[in-house]
Amino acid sequence: MVQGDHQRVLGNPKFQELVRTRSSFAWTLAAAMLAIYLGFILLVAFARDLMAVKIGDGVTSLGIVLGLVVIVSAFLLTGIYVQRANSRFDDLTRDLTKEIA
Amino acid sequence: MRRRFVLPLTTAAMLGVAGAAAVALAAPAVEGGGKQGLNLAAILMFFAFVAGTLFITYRAAQGSKSAADFYAAGGGITGFQNGLAIAGDYMSAASFLGISGLVFASGFDGLIYSIGFLVGWPIVLFLVAERLRNLGKFTFADVASFRLDQTQIRILSATGTLVVVAFYLIAQMVGAGKLIELLFGLDYGWAVAIVGALMIVYVAFGGMKATTWVQIIKACLLLGGATFMALAVLWNFGFSPEAMFSEAVRIHPRGDAIMAPGGLVADPVSTISLGLALMFGTAGLPHILMRFFTVSDAQAARKSVFYATGFIAFFYILTFIIGFGAITFLMNDPSYYTAPAAGGTVNKITGLLGGTNMAAVHLANAVGGSLFLGFISAVAFATILAVVAGLTLAGASAVSHDLYAEVIARGRASERREVNISKASAVVIGIVAIFLGYVFENQNVAFMVGLAFAVAASCNFPVLLMSTMWKGCTTFGAMVGGFAGLVSAVMMVVFSKAVWVQTFGFKEAWFPYDNPALFSMAIAFFGIWLASKSDASQRARDEVASYDAQYVRSETGIGAASAHIH
Numbered sequence: 001m002v003q004g005d006h007q008r009v010l011g012n013p014k015f016q017e018l019v020r021t022r023s024s025f026a027w028t029l030a031a032a033m034l035a036i037y038l039g040f041i042l043l044v045a046f047a048r049d050l051m052a053v054k055i056g057d058g059v060t061s062l063g064i065v066l067g068l069v070v071i072v073s074a075f076l077l078t079g080i081y082v083q084r085a086n087s088r089f090d091d092l093t094r095d096l097t098k099e100i101a
Numbered sequence: 102m103r104r105r106f107v108l109p110l111t112t113a114a115m116l117g118v119a120g121a122a123a124v125a126l127a128a129p130a131v132e133g134g135g136k137q138g139l140n141l142a143a144i145l146m147f148f149a150f151v152a153g154t155l156f157i158t159y160r161a162a163q164g165s166k167s168a169a170d171f172y173a174a175g176g177g178i179t180g181f182q183n184g185l186a187i188a189g190d191y192m193s194a195a196s197f198l199g200i201s202g203l204v205f206a207s208g209f210d211g212l213i214y215s216i217g218f219l220v221g222w223p224i225v226l227f228l229v230a231e232r233l234r235n236l237g238k239f240t241f242a243d244v245a246s247f248r249l250d251q252t253q254i255r256i257l258s259a260t261g262t263l264v265v266v267a268f269y270l271i272a273q274m275v276g277a278g279k280l281i282e283l284l285f286g287l288d289y290g291w292a293v294a295i296v297g298a299l300m301i302v303y304v305a306f307g308g309m310k311a312t313t314w315v316q317i318i319k320a321c322l323l324l325g326g327a328t329f330m331a332l333a334v335l336w337n338f339g340f341s342p343e344a345m346f347s348e349a350v351r352i353h354p355r356g357d358a359i360m361a362p363g364g365l366v367a368d369p370v371s372t373i374s375l376g377l378a379l380m381f382g383t384a385g386l387p388h389i390l391m392r393f394f395t396v397s398d399a400q401a402a403r404k405s406v407f408y409a410t411g412f413i414a415f416f417y418i419l420t421f422i423i424g425f426g427a428i429t430f431l432m433n434d435p436s437y438y439t440a441p442a443a444g445g446t447v448n449k450i451t452g453l454l455g456g457t458n459m460a461a462v463h464l465a466n467a468v469g470g471s472l473f474l475g476f477i478s479a480v481a482f483a484t485i486l487a488v489v490a491g492l493t494l495a496g497a498s499a500v501s502h503d504l505y506a507e508v509i510a511r512g513r514a515s516e517r518r519e520v521n522i523s524k525a526s527a528v529v530i531g532i533v534a535i536f537l538g539y540v541f542e543n544q545n546v547a548f549m550v551g552l553a554f555a556v557a558a559s560c561n562f563p564v565l566l567m568s569t570m571w572k573g574c575t576t577f578g579a580m581v582g583g584f585a586g587l588v589s590a591v592m593m594v595v596f597s598k599a600v601w602v603q604t605f606g607f608k609e610a611w612f613p614y615d616n617p618a619l620f621s622m623a624i625a626f627f628g629i630w631l632a633s634k635s636d637a638s639q640r641a642r643d644e645v646a647s648y649d650a651q652y653v654r655s656e657t658g659i660g661a662a663s664a665h666i667h
Contacts, residue, residue, distance in 0.1 A: 006649050006650040006652075006653040006654075009657070009659065010653060015656070015657065018656065019656050022656075026227040026228065027227070029223065029227050030223070030224055030227040033220060033223045033224060033227075034224075034380075037216070037220045037380060038373070038376070041372055041373055041376045042369075042373075044372065045362075045369035045372045045373065046369060048361060048362045051209075051362050052361030058343045058346070058347065059343070059346045059347045059350045060342065060346050060360070061209070061360040063209055063212075063361055063362060064212065064360065067209075067212040067213075067216055070216050070219075070220065071215070071216060071219060071414045071417060071418065072414070074220050074222065074223050074410060074414060075410050075411055078222060078223050078406060078407045078410045079407055081223075081226055081227060081403070082226070082403045082404060082406070082407040085231075085403055086403060093658070096659075097657065097659060100659070
């Protein structure tokens, strides 16, 4: 990239839209993951009795169900991000690259 | 030409050594109480794996010419393949045997570890992967030093890399030696030497391409074997987890307590600190970060994290089922336990032959007979090999690409020479690893993986994140914060109970928690911020001014494509 070119990109509305939407999306998902995980850890650390509560008449505890929920949510969150990034964000990047070329 | 002759010779030598050692040690192994008898199926399958991977290494060595081939497999790995390789790096023998053993011993608590290891992946994807791909070439130091001082930042990054690799490698080598001693009846010293020699061959001759394929093959074998075991367990309970849990609760000495958090999380601060180390350490592990340069573009990098997260999540669910399966299959069968002293009773947890870490291996025998036991043993060995090869490559790259090429030769090294230095480093790292594995045989190394994650989370990750996301980050700030995080993490571990009291034998631990990450991460981020803010030099102003160009490239990849055409 030629020196100074980045100033042109920085001012480009497409670039600003890309960066704004993507970074807010990424940070939101990261915060969601952190909240889910820390929520689980805090329950493990401070609410053991709640985690030991049984589901229905069986022996399966709430803790095990919540643990599986955390595992599945980690997978789903990455899926959501990749889906959005590989379509919308990549389209925006392509348009931007064409525009400034 | 020379390389073509060396490799088959080395292959023959390796197979000879391994074969002779296995035969020579078969006899004492039968007498030795802790060791298992010789499992012929395991040894044959392991040789098949070694022969296959050495063939791949041979092919990779023929095709590898450039630095891009050596460090990044020429960028020719697909997103799906890289996802498998990343998952493979993560599914170490320690996590397969260790976590299933933990579930076997204490049920629910095993899940806490698996979850901590898994949730780092979304963070890697959201905050690190794309910027890394857009800014870097071969190592994460490329990214951290993009607009900062090459020499200083590369020294910092290489130090962080080598410290993480060293702790991780020692833990793996000692675990490998113990495991192989147990599984194959091979002497500890031989086991460590064979693992070290094979990893040197993979890395020095095959570079990233061979290392990646070894990892992919092993990931498939491990996922296949673990899936079979979990299905066999569930089939036995009519595919009802509830039936499996209630049987486990009935049999386990701790009864219903295995379904809830137990003694493992006695201290909330340590729990949270460990959680942070696992979550953010993943985003600072050098051998994992390197994998993002093996794919062709940012899109493939993203996909590889998605696949990796899926495989790892699936794998941890399997280990959870395997752990519970081991409770139901093994605890009522005295043949899996050491005979109690006359008049005593069997301890259903610690009395397991070879310790709780062998739960998955014994379960393999229980559900699939000795042939499947052999398969799982061979896979466990293969897993160790693949993981240590990845670590060695990361360490060798830090020496050659960061320390040699940029710091010593100041960017004037020829590509050929850099690759040769990397190969030589791989040999040296391998020999050092064999030596350290031997020295640490009887030490408690369980804390070392935790320490590797803590250092990665407190040095590599903060520097990487702040240099790419915060405009105000300067070289001085990164150096102060990075080294403060590194030193404080190591010091806090040294002064913790696991090392200060249990290894050094002092009476009282100065640092009251088990894991330092909560504090050392805070120190690192605060250090970077404070030192950057207080840096009023001209260089600092230039570095802040050059953030915009880096920002554009890190967000869009514009300018990156031409920088590393593979």
